[in-house]
Amino acid sequence: MNITISPTRNNWGVLTKRPEKKAADLSKIISEVFADVEDKGDKALLSYTEKFDKVVLNSLKVSSSEIRNAASLLSQELKNAIALAKNNIEVFHSSQIIEKQVVKTATGVECWQEMRPIEKIGLYIPGGTAPLFSTILMLGIPAKLAGCKDIILCTPPDSKGNINPAILYAAELVGVTTIFKLGGVQAIASMTCGTESVPNVYKIFGPGNQFVTGAKQFALTKGVAIDMPAGPSELMVVADKNASAAFVASDLLSQAEHGHDSQVICVSDSLEKLKEVETEVEKQLAVLPRKDMATSAIQNSQLVLIENLNDQIDFINEYAPEHLILNVDDETIYLDRIINSGSVFIGAYTPESAGDYASGTNHTLPTNSYARMYSGVNMDSFTKKITFQKITSEGILNIGPAIELMAAAEGLEAHKNAVTLRLESLK
Numbered sequence: 001m002n003i004t005i006s007p008t009r010n011n012w013g014v015l016t017k018r019p020e021k022k023a024a025d026l027s028k029i030i031s032e033v034f035a036d037v038e039d040k041g042d043k044a045l046l047s048y049t050e051k052f053d054k055v056v057l058n059s060l061k062v063s064s065s066e067i068r069n070a071a072s073l074l075s076q077e078l079k080n081a082i083a084l085a086k087n088n089i090e091v092f093h094s095s096q097i098i099e100k101q102v103v104k105t106a107t108g109v110e111c112w113q114e115m116r117p118i119e120k121i122g123l124y125i126p127g128g129t130a131p132l133f134s135t136i137l138m139l140g141i142p143a144k145l146a147g148c149k150d151i152i153l154c155t156p157p158d159s160k161g162n163i164n165p166a167i168l169y170a171a172e173l174v175g176v177t178t179i180f181k182l183g184g185v186q187a188i189a190s191m192t193c194g195t196e197s198v199p200n201v202y203k204i205f206g207p208g209n210q211f212v213t214g215a216k217q218f219a220l221t222k223g224v225a226i227d228m229p230a231g232p233s234e235l236m237v238v239a240d241k242n243a244s245a246a247f248v249a250s251d252l253l254s255q256a257e258h259g260h261d262s263q264v265i266c267v268s269d270s271l272e273k274l275k276e277v278e279t280e281v282e283k284q285l286a287v288l289p290r291k292d293m294a295t296s297a298i299q300n301s302q303l304v305l306i307e308n309l310n311d312q313i314d315f316i317n318e319y320a321p322e323h324l325i326l327n328v329d330d331e332t333i334y335l336d337r338i339i340n341s342g343s344v345f346i347g348a349y350t351p352e353s354a355g356d357y358a359s360g361t362n363h364t365l366p367t368n369s370y371a372r373m374y375s376g377v378n379m380d381s382f383t384k385k386i387t388f389q390k391i392t393s394e395g396i397l398n399i400g401p402a403i404e405l406m407a408a409a410e411g412l413e414a415h416k417n418a419v420t421l422r423l424e425s426l427k
Contacts, residue, residue, distance in 0.1 A: 003303045016319040019261045019300040026214040033185040041195035048186040055161045062179040070168035085358035092360030093142045096379035108395025115383040117147035122191035124206035125155040131164035139205045140174030146382035151176045156183025188215035192224045231368030232261040236321035241270040243327040249280035256297035257290040264301045274303045320371040323352045342371045
């Protein structure tokens, strides 16, 4: 890893630059797949599944027997672990439900806001070498708590036409309505446009490669919402002189193994600590099963010496990390001043892995500096907020004249008249 010593602020932009994506233009491919799915429906989906997933399917929908059998293919230990995570995620997200609160803004005028579920949502879950069944918990649990009526899940089949049993088990556990054997652009297109088998949805959630990310952005042009702009995974660790180099290295590598284009950064006020971390990264990297992938990510990554704590905080906010670990003795100087981060992990015994799986917070977070203006997925992501108001005769007498004046000033006579008629009826 590169060690940068006391960089000037003018050079921070270079250090915080994310890995550049390949310049391949995906828009033509994505638009063609969407058009094909719109035109041919299930026929197009089956054709693309054969082409890209190398399997011929008789049905896109996962059968109830496949879902039932999934539980028997998992160890009881894993099912217990999933149950623990499910409970913690439910507890945390339940706390975000906002109760109705009627506010009296003026005499005779009451206003309030109520949460309503997004009726139809779609979840995309990657398969392959890292079947992200944990993401089903992170998305399906708040969707169910919100009261979403239809929860559709698409995930790619393997070469035998099967879905990873942990994905099926988690989906059944959280209450997913229907599961389809669909991956890539065609999965996003199916949930956007709808086909004979796959219903269209109002909002699509979930991670994926650059094709899936591009397809989700294309879905926006078709009137379907998405969770947030997506990019490669990233992590920043702040480590002081007393931090365990082994802990820090393990955190950096836990994120680096996500993909070749992931990025990790360690910031410290101790050059000696950075050198210890560098050595420990090389040691742990050598024995990782996903060594090649993590090695590529480490090449995109940085070790940065910043001795001044105020400068460290400014550097954190400039980078706006998806995940931020504060492996320091005293986090209090940081907490109130961190304004740009997807999720913060405090102390030596709070690894980023905890948030990925079982602490209770959501692991679907903004990347690529979007933490400057986006939140991670939460209960709000699955709901709309509808405002209500009720005005009595006393209330319209109270605020009506102000409405008349404002409407007239804007030249909107019909707006004014809607109030005037009521005021005159009360004379």
